Amino acid sequence: MRIHRFHGGLKLQGRYGAAPAPIRDCPPPPRLYVPLLAREGKIEPIVAIGARVLRGQCIGEPRGIGARVHAGTSGTVIAIEQRDVASSKFVHASCMVIEADGQDHWQRSPAIDDWRNASRETLLARLHDAGIVGLGGAAFPVDIKLAAPAETLILNGAECEPGIGCDRALMIERAREVVQGAALLARIVGARQTIIVLEDSLQDAHAAMESALRLHPFEGAALAQVPTRYPQGGERQLIQTLTGREVPAHCLPREIGVLCQNVGTAAAAWRAVAHGEALTSRIVSINGAGLTHPGNYEVRIGTPIAWLLEQVGGFPPRVARLVAGGAMMGVALPHDDIPIDAGCNGIQVLDESMIKPPAPEMPCIRCGECVRVCPAQLLPQQLFANLMRDDSPRVQLHKLDACIECGCCATVCPSQIPLVAWYRWGKLQLREQTKARELSQASRVRFEIRNVRLQREREERIAQRTSGELPAESRVATITKSDVLAAIARSRARRDAQRRSQRDRQNSDGDGEGQ
Amino acid sequence: MTTFAIAPAPHLPARTTVRRVMGDVLIALVPGVVAQVWYFGFGVLAQIALAIFFALIFESAMLRLRGQTQRPWIGDLSAPVTGALFALCVPAWSPWWISCIAMFAAIVFAKHLYGGLGKNIFNPAMVGYLVVLLAFPLALARWPAPAPPTAHAPGFGDLLQTIFSGHLPASQNFDALSQATPLDTVKIEAARGYTLAEIRGNPVSGQIFGDLGSNGWEWIANWYAVGGLYLLWRRVIHWHVPVALLGTTILLTVPAWIIDPDVNPLPLQHVFSGGLMLAAFFIATDPVTGAATPRGRLIFGAGVAALTLAIRRWGAYPDGVAFAVLLMNCCAPLLDRITIPRAYGYGLSCDE
Numbered sequence: 001m002r003i004h005r006f007h008g009g010l011k012l013q014g015r016y017g018a019a020p021a022p023i024r025d026c027p028p029p030p031r032l033y034v035p036l037l038a039r040e041g042k043i044e045p046i047v048a049i050g051a052r053v054l055r056g057q058c059i060g061e062p063r064g065i066g067a068r069v070h071a072g073t074s075g076t077v078i079a080i081e082q083r084d085v086a087s088s089k090f091v092h093a094s095c096m097v098i099e100a101d102g103q104d105h106w107q108r109s110p111a112i113d114d115w116r117n118a119s120r121e122t123l124l125a126r127l128h129d130a131g132i133v134g135l136g137g138a139a140f141p142v143d144i145k146l147a148a149p150a151e152t153l154i155l156n157g158a159e160c161e162p163g164i165g166c167d168r169a170l171m172i173e174r175a176r177e178v179v180q181g182a183a184l185l186a187r188i189v190g191a192r193q194t195i196i197v198l199e200d201s202l203q204d205a206h207a208a209m210e211s212a213l214r215l216h217p218f219e220g221a222a223l224a225q226v227p228t229r230y231p232q233g234g235e236r237q238l239i240q241t242l243t244g245r246e247v248p249a250h251c252l253p254r255e256i257g258v259l260c261q262n263v264g265t266a267a268a269a270w271r272a273v274a275h276g277e278a279l280t281s282r283i284v285s286i287n288g289a290g291l292t293h294p295g296n297y298e299v300r301i302g303t304p305i306a307w308l309l310e311q312v313g314g315f316p317p318r319v320a321r322l323v324a325g326g327a328m329m330g331v332a333l334p335h336d337d338i339p340i341d342a343g344c345n346g347i348q349v350l351d352e353s354m355i356k357p358p359a360p361e362m363p364c365i366r367c368g369e370c371v372r373v374c375p376a377q378l379l380p381q382q383l384f385a386n387l388m389r390d391d392s393p394r395v396q397l398h399k400l401d402a403c404i405e406c407g408c409c410a411t412v413c414p415s416q417i418p419l420v421a422w423y424r425w426g427k428l429q430l431r432e433q434t435k436a437r438e439l440s441q442a443s444r445v446r447f448e449i450r451n452v453r454l455q456r457e458r459e460e461r462i463a464q465r466t467s468g469e470l471p472a473e474s475r476v477a478t479i480t481k482s483d484v485l486a487a488i489a490r491s492r493a494r495r496d497a498q499r500r501s502q503r504d505r506q507n508s509d510g511d512g513e514g515q
Numbered sequence: 516m517t518t519f520a521i522a523p524a525p526h527l528p529a530r531t532t533v534r535r536v537m538g539d540v541l542i543a544l545v546p547g548v549v550a551q552v553w554y555f556g557f558g559v560l561a562q563i564a565l566a567i568f569f570a571l572i573f574e575s576a577m578l579r580l581r582g583q584t585q586r587p588w589i590g591d592l593s594a595p596v597t598g599a600l601f602a603l604c605v606p607a608w609s610p611w612w613i614s615c616i617a618m619f620a621a622i623v624f625a626k627h628l629y630g631g632l633g634k635n636i637f638n639p640a641m642v643g644y645l646v647v648l649l650a651f652p653l654a655l656a657r658w659p660a661p662a663p664p665t666a667h668a669p670g671f672g673d674l675l676q677t678i679f680s681g682h683l684p685a686s687q688n689f690d691a692l693s694q695a696t697p698l699d700t701v702k703i704e705a706a707r708g709y710t711l712a713e714i715r716g717n718p719v720s721g722q723i724f725g726d727l728g729s730n731g732w733e734w735i736a737n738w739y740a741v742g743g744l745y746l747l748w749r750r751v752i753h754w755h756v757p758v759a760l761l762g763t764t765i766l767l768t769v770p771a772w773i774i775d776p777d778v779n780p781l782p783l784q785h786v787f788s789g790g791l792m793l794a795a796f797f798i799a800t801d802p803v804t805g806a807a808t809p810r811g812r813l814i815f816g817a818g819v820a821a822l823t824l825a826i827r828r829w830g831a832y833p834d835g836v837a838f839a840v841l842l843m844n845c846c847a848p849l850l851d852r853i854t855i856p857r858a859y860g861y862g863l864s865c866d867e
Contacts, residue, residue: 007859162527236859249858251865306516315517322519323526332521348526355522356529360587363633365533366802368753371809376859381807382851399858407525414531415633421523 001195001224004244006237008373009229010408012162012328021295023169023283026303026311028073028104033095033339034059034302035085038066039140045096051077054107056278058131059096067141067342068131070278071098072300074105086305086324086338088331095339098302109276115184123188123273130272131279136233136262137325139343142269146188151257153191154242155182155266157198157205158226160233161326164346166283167263169296171198171205174267175212181266183218184273189259193220195242196263201228230328231406235260237375249402264345284308284340288349290316299340305347306336321355323348328407362415370409370419376402380409380419387426392433400426444495448487453479533632537592539751540797543742544599547793550738551603554661554731558607558674563599565611565678569618570598577627593632597621600640600797604790604837605647606658608674610681613654617643637844638804641837648837658696661731697732697788698833701780710777736792743796752800755809759816760795761786767824779828789834791823798836804844811850818843 036043041064047053053071060069079097087093112118112126128143136156155178159167171178178196186194196213198206209223226232226241236247239258247253253260264283271277284299292313299308305322309315315336323330324344340347348354370380379398386394403423410419551559574594578585601617621643629635648655673684695703704714746752768782785791790798799805799819806815819839826835 240859246860246863248863248865249860251860255865319517319519321522321526322517323524325524327527328525330524330526332524332526333519334521335516335518337516350526354528355526359529359532362533362587362591363631365536365593365633366805366807367536367751368802368807368812369750371807372750372753377856378858379807379851379855382855398855399861402858402860410523411525411527412530414533414536416529416532418523420525 001222001242002244003224003226004241006232006240006375007377008375008408009231009237010373010411011228012160012230021169023173023296023298024293026284026297026299026308028100028300029303029307030100031078031304032072032075032098032100032300032302033083033304034069034072034098035083035087035093035095035339035341036060036069036080037085037087037090037093037139037341038062038064040065042066043069045080045094047077047096049077049079053077053098054105056107056280058129058278059098062141065141065144067133067139067143068129068278069096070131070280071096072280072302073098073100074103075100084334084338086331086333086341086344088329095302106277109272109278111276112273115273116187120188120190123184126273127188127269130268130277132265132269132272133279133342134262135264135268135282135342135345137329137343137345139341142261142265145254145259145261146185148189148254148259150189150191150254150259151193152243152259153182153186153189153194154238154258154260155185155194155196155263156233156235156238156260157196157202157209157263158233158238159326159345160199160228160230161328161330161346162230163285163287163323163330163348164326165285165287166296166345168202168205169285170264170267170283171202172208175205175208176216177267177270178209178263179212179216179218179221180274181263181268181270182221183216184270185259185261185266186218186220191220191259193222194218195222195224197224197226197238197242199228199232200225230408231375231404234375234404234406236404249399279342282340282342282344284344285346286312286349287346288316288319289351289354290318291349292316301342302339304336305333305338305340308340308347309336309349316349316351318351319349320352321348321350323350327354328411329405356416359416361417364413364415364417367414369412369414373408373412375406375408376404378402380423383426384417384419384422387422392430395426395430400430403427441491441495444491445484445488448491449479449484452483452487533591533593534587536751537596539746539749540596541592541599543745543749543751544603544739544797546741547735547739548599548603550735553663554735555607555659556674557671558678559603561674561678562602562605562607562609562614565614566598566602566618567595568598569615570594570622573618573622574627577623577631581627581631583631588632591632594622597626597639597643600793601643603793604640604644605655608657608659608677608683609654611678612681613647613651616650617647619643620646633803635803636847638798638801638840641798641840645837645841648832656699661735696833697784698827701784702827702833705778711780712777732789733787736787739792739796743792743800746796746800752796752802753809753812755812756800756805756816756819757795759813760791760799760820763817763820764791764824767821785824785827789823789827790836791820794819794823794836794840799840799843804840804847806847806850806854808851808854808856810854810856811847814850814854815843815847818846 043060043066044063046061047059053059054074055071057071058068059071075098077096078099080094082092083095085093124143132142133139157167157171182194182196213221231237239253240246268279281298281300283296285296287294322333324333325331326346327348364381364384366381374380383398383400405420407420571594575589578588605613621639625637625639625642626635677683743757747754764785765782768785771779772782799816806812822839822842823835826838
């Protein structure tokens with residue numbers, strides 16, 4: 001297979017801490033705090049406080065875009081409360097608190113043994129019921145992503161972030177599950193080609209996958225190795241590396257016939273189908289300075305980080321930062337009483353030597369290193385300058401929305417500017433501005449429609465007065481569709497004229513200063 | 516519950532700092548400086564020391580005036596880089612007030628009045644150089660003849676006396692010491708109606724052209740290029756500006772030289788004389804005042820080369836690198852704007 005190149009990126013070799021140690025089991029904690037997190041909308045709890053639940057029993061139903069949530073162990077629901085979570089999107093979320101009974105009893109669905117011949121709908125329904133989400137970090141519901149057919153299925157095993165090794169461990173130890181899962185997903189989306197991708201530095205995982213694929217071959221399956229270059233595991237970068245094509249802006253990969261799924265997701269999907277197991281745990285890589293037992297742990301979703309770290313041997317002295325996720329894109333956590341969620345692929349326990357010293361930020365010297373490493377081919381330094389000036393038209397001109405927040409620019413910045421934080425803030429600003437603009441446009445339209453109505457009523461009153469008649473029915477003026485369209489057009493024209501005059505005024509001001 | 520300080524991603528140690536970037540520039544200057552000392556004596560080092568001294572004085576004063584702390588700003592080494600680059604452009608025997616005035620213009624006006632590090636539009640070293648070039652043309656034209664160290668007549672005491680008094684000791688005079696640079700010679704002699712073949716063939720003035728274009732200067736230029744390669748390797752500069760600048764110089768001068776070698780100097784003479792090589796690797800590559808995009812940098816480098824050649828050919832000054840750099844500095848914001856690269860996925864449509 002021909003391997004293409006993506007723009008920019010960083011070589012982060014030598015920073016991989018995760019040893020391919022066996023995947024160890026983290027025992028369930030006395031209390032699980034299962035986050036009820038949805039992508040959009042919310043998760044509605046479907047069990048009452050005081051209810052007894054079993055491991056794998058559904059406890060939350062999505063309203064909006066989300067996946068079902070399941071209890072991670074058997075026990076009693078004792079509360080539903082707002083707690084801090086380890087998400088980059090939310091600070092708090094409501095979590096279901098389950099007091100474990102120590103029995104850890106499963107409630108499994110019947111296995112679909114004959115999944116090769118089962119209908120797509122049956123399989124999708126099972127993935128939905130089992131609450132399978134993308135385990136690469138985004139935690140997007142798999143059944144929604146798989147609903148559309150795709151020509152090419154890419155199984156992403158290029159995790160690429162320093163400190164994360166869960167996919168590597170999975171591919172070494174459970175290669176069969178990954179391959180079976182790949183076949184399952186390929187069957188669901190009707191893929192003609194399935195590429196399982198690993199970084200070329202993971203030779204042990206490659207060997208394991210190769211032999212698993214030999215034992216369980218399926219049509220169109222292939223194994224590919226890609227350069228170890230961050231952010232190789234980024235969906236769009238991976239697609240470019242394998243197909244040589246860019247995913248068009250504002251489009252989803254499936255619109256060019258490609259679907260990406262994490263290898264862990266495939267394994268979880270296969271367990272849901274072949275064993276009837278809902279998603280109740282995931283593999284988490286724990287890394288850091290001074291840890292007694294770093295490595296990969298199978299952790300119940302909802303396990304507090306404090307408990308997990310206790311199992312790993314407790315906090316080492318002098319911890320400077322606790323991070324959920326990898327070193328490049330992970331979220332720094334304010335404390336350790338935060339539950340592991342389905343998107344959490346790693347925990348980094350970092351000391352002073354592993355992070356930037358709290359030195360003051362220097363101004364941008366436009367050295368251009370950020371331009372060289374940006375995988376989105378942006379001009380990070382120009383974006384930063386325009387964000388500092390609050391110049392949102394220029395920010396849009398420089399395509400802030402194409403930023404994937406990979407952190408390459410901030411890593412190489414000699415001035416230690418937290419660029420990604422600026423871009424996240426900028427994206428928020430732009431979204432809010434768009435929302436405000438839409439609101440004001442809507443009220444402008446309402447105002448124009450009202451004017452039309454008043455005008456028509458006035459005309460009718462004049463007509464009545466001149467004719468001397470009083471037709472009872474025609475009192476209420478009717479607004480037709482064309483009236484509304486005309487009103488919208490008028491308000492647009494007025495807004496444009498206003499903007500033009502504003503711009504002219506600004507330009508002439510600028511000229512005046514120049515002279 | 517254990518609590519921690521939070522900070523934005525990425526969570527990695529710093530790879531480099533502004534101080535290290537500027538330090539690399541100073542390191543990269545070492546081979547060129549050694550070569551310049553070889554040909555022009557210890558006055559070169561004295562000029563560098565003076566310029567860095569004044570640059571730091573003005574930097575510190577401006578930081579205080581602007582209400583900024585001295586640390587880390589004074590230690591970012593950007594002022595010493597400005598000082599060193601300026602000092603390499605002035606004759607080794609220049610009096611101390613040349614440095615003082617130039618650094619005042621460079622650090623106070625060109626740098627801090629525009630907002631300090633990273634905010635300046637014009638290359639501070641070149642602003643400083645041009646201010647003194649325009650104000651004291653005679654003092655800046657007194658380049659001694661490039662010669663290996665044994666031939667340096669005046670001693671160290673004479674040198675210090677000259678720098679601090681502005682006058683040569685009674686036993687010396689500038690006319691005997693200094694020699695027209697190749698670019699000066701070409702300009703003056705061509706104006707007097709000589710062809711280049713005649714100028715180069717002249718037994719006295721012809722010597723200064725050396726092997727590659729200008730005696731002594733060509734080797735200094737080579738050592739600057741070596742320093743430039745170090746900067747490229749350290750990724751302090753990008754290849755675009757040097758390649759575009761030197762490439763454009765060759766591209767524009769070769770046809771002219773082929774058509775009429777009597778009027779148009781050898782392309783190599785253009786490359787190896789004056790400040791072109793220093794500019795290609797150290798001055799036009801200044802990221803703050805240059806273009807930020809890859810294509811912008813190519814145009815920037817080509818523009819510096821074209822303007823330099825135009826000034827050398829038709830201008831009143833023998834070398835035009837400093838003017839060319841400042842003129843292109845003006846264009847940098849425009850270049851950045853018209854050369855925005857296509858972002859990933861843009862310009863493509865998904866309905867295929």
